[in-house]
Amino acid sequence: QKEVEQDPGPLSVPEGAIVSLNCTYSNSAFQYFMWYRQYSRKGPELLMYTYSSGNKEDGRFTAQVDKSSKYISLFIRDSQPSDSATYLCAMRLNTGFQKLVFGTGTRLLVSP
């Protein structure tokens, strides 16, 4: 079983739709959960950061962590064509330095 699993997509939605992106993981020791956005041939850009379980909201983005199910989600409301990118989930342990373990990324396409 892969440490972090993420559907590669592509996920195609019309502008204005609510987007749901998800990751599952196998290591119950993960405590920090991040979502990065990556445009083609660019570096990952940190979108959201959550510690342990719960929800976090920032503008049109909401991150959810369900540690009991080892499942994290990123919701994007009122999606825009500029949201078209690859979304990477990443996570790390609570100890040591920040070795992030990434999912493969989900490619999102938002059409006007």
Place this chain on the structure above:
Amino acid sequence: EPEVTQTPSHQVTQMGQEVILRCVPISNHLYFYWYRQILGQKVEFLVSFYNNEISEKSEIFDDQFSVERPDGSNFTLKIRSTKLEDSAMYFCATGRENTEAFFGQGTRLTVV
């Protein structure tokens, strides 16, 4: 907005040659990382660096790889004898604390 700067953006090198990839961290950041992303694959951790020494490294980071901060500002990744399979995007990331990582735009390394 401060950002992590990487040079060069693209490097082509012959197999067996040494390459040095350079990164200028965000000012006052203390934690430094290198990640790589082979085309079509996930972002993978290589090494973390703090207080002028390696704090953690992955199995990928073998004797052919080294890192240093030669002048207290730049952070470099050296590959001594490049192999075809070293072709990838290499990302530098830095953080003020060990709970964050801001990525640069990457260096695309092509080994021929």
